[in-house]
Amino acid sequence: MIQLTTAANLENAIAKARTVKPRVHVNAFGSYTVTNKQTGATYSVECLKQDGKRFAHCSCEAGKRGRACYHLAAAVAAHIQLATERAASH
Ligand SMILES: [Zn+2]
Numbered sequence: 001m002i003q004l005t006t007a008a009n010l011e012n013a014i015a016k017a018r019t020v021k022p023r024v025h026v027n028a029f030g031s032y033t034v035t036n037k038q039t040g041a042t043y044s045v046e047c048l049k050q051d052g053k054r055f056a057h058c059s060c061e062a063g064k065r066g067r068a069c070y071h072l073a074a075a076v077a078a079h080i081q082l083a084t085e086r087a088a089s090h
Pocket residue numbers: 043058059060061062063069070071072
């Protein structure tokens with residue numbers, strides 16, 4: 001589980017996500033399945049809010065060690081977009 005503060009700690013992961021371009025499937029708001037289209041590997045990413053802080057977690061090896069991986073970055077990008085769309089529709 002990593003805390004999402006600024007985009008800075010995700011910068012490298014975001015850059016990798018842009019290169020790899022994984023597919024992000026939305027299971028539910030805050031729950032995502034990220035697929036590496038080259039290898040077919042899938043990972044679960046969860047985004048949640050606790051005490052006003054945002055956290056995210058990925059099921060991959062890097063994610064388990066609390067590192068920001070590109071799966072997480074890709075899912076967080078989708079999550080932010082979804083949250084923005086939700087806010088706009090209310
Ligand atoms: Zn990951």
